[in-house]
Amino acid sequence: MEKIKAAIIGPGNIGTDLLIKLGRSEYIQVDYVVGIQESEGINIAKEKGIATTTNGIKDLMEREGIQIAFDSTGAKPHLMHAPLLKEKGIFTLDLTPAAVGPYSVPSVNLNDELLEEINVNMVTCGGQATVPIVAAINEAADVEYAEIIASISSKSAGPGTRKNIDEFTETTRKAVEQVGGADKAKVMIVLNPAEPPIYMRNTVYAKVKNPDIDKIKKSVNAMLEKIKEYVPGYTYLLEPIIKDDIVTVMIQVEGLGDFLPKYAGNLDIINCAAVNIAEEYARKLLEVKVK
Numbered sequence: 001m002e003k004i005k006a007a008i009i010g011p012g013n014i015g016t017d018l019l020i021k022l023g024r025s026e027y028i029q030v031d032y033v034v035g036i037q038e039s040e041g042i043n044i045a046k047e048k049g050i051a052t053t054t055n056g057i058k059d060l061m062e063r064e065g066i067q068i069a070f071d072s073t074g075a076k077p078h079l080m081h082a083p084l085l086k087e088k089g090i091f092t093l094d095l096t097p098a099a100v101g102p103y104s105v106p107s108v109n110l111n112d113e114l115l116e117e118i119n120v121n122m123v124t125c126g127g128q129a130t131v132p133i134v135a136a137i138n139e140a141a142d143v144e145y146a147e148i149i150a151s152i153s154s155k156s157a158g159p160g161t162r163k164n165i166d167e168f169t170e171t172t173r174k175a176v177e178q179v180g181g182a183d184k185a186k187v188m189i190v191l192n193p194a195e196p197p198i199y200m201r202n203t204v205y206a207k208v209k210n211p212d213i214d215k216i217k218k219s220v221n222a223m224l225e226k227i228k229e230y231v232p233g234y235t236y237l238l239e240p241i242i243k244d245d246i247v248t249v250m251i252q253v254e255g256l257g258d259f260l261p262k263y264a265g266n267l268d269i270i271n272c273a274a275v276n277i278a279e280e281y282a283r284k285l286l287e288v289k290v291k
């Protein structure tokens with residue numbers, strides 16, 4: 001079966017994990033891995049017979065046939081990459097907090113309109129884990145205010161995450177409001193140095209206008225099952241409970257253990273979400289070719 005060619009920009013932890021995940025895709029073939037220096041990710045790509053460069057995005061602009069790009073560099077580099085990729089007509093999954101394109105959380109807003117965009121932003125790991133829960137609560141009870149606490153192992157927070165903490169919190173907050181539907185939101189991230197490393201844990205507090213716990217549970221349960229279709233390790237630590245008009249939900253994310261440890265569910269969930277969107281885009285391209 002013919003596959004759609006893709007490039008990975010930034011072969012760090014996230015990019016290398018993407019490389020392995022996309023190796024299982026029925027619709028996407030990684031054709032090019034773009035870095036700025038020799039690295040483990042570059043070496044793994046070479047071992048798989050995939051073309052690589054350490055000259056950065058310039059070489060990608062000269063390569064033909066790429067229709068999808070995954071940018072896993074950082075917020076500042078993506079601001080430079082985005083217009084170049086747009087000019088080249090490459091559908092781009094932005095895994096940085098740059099937020100050039102619209103926020104995308106596939107369990108909430110993956111649709112034909114989103115796939116017509118040239119650049120979609122994957123929010124953050126915390127956003128992928130919590131925005132769906134807020135959206136589900138909001139659908140059942142109208143969220144007036146949401147507060148998110150994302151706790152991850154400090155070992156799973158690489159240089160990119162640490163450099164972009166401010167962007168992480170601001171981007172996640174905006175997504176909780178714009179995609180999750182909360183009127184207002186606040187976001188915090190905790191880097192936990194515990195040994196052994198903890199799995200990603202997310203606590204959602206939501207102040208609601210229509211506190212009906214049965215409706216809320218039904219909505220959140222349905223969302224959880226939807227997410228598990230592409231993130232199997234997404235589970236409850238605490239099912240929805242309510243006191244007065246405050247709903248509390250706690251979620252744990254266990255990674256697939258492809259390139260990253262299973263405790264690095266924070267990195268795994270954003271990659272799984274990006275692959276989910278990219279495969280839907282690739283399927284549509286292939287359908288058009290068949291017709």
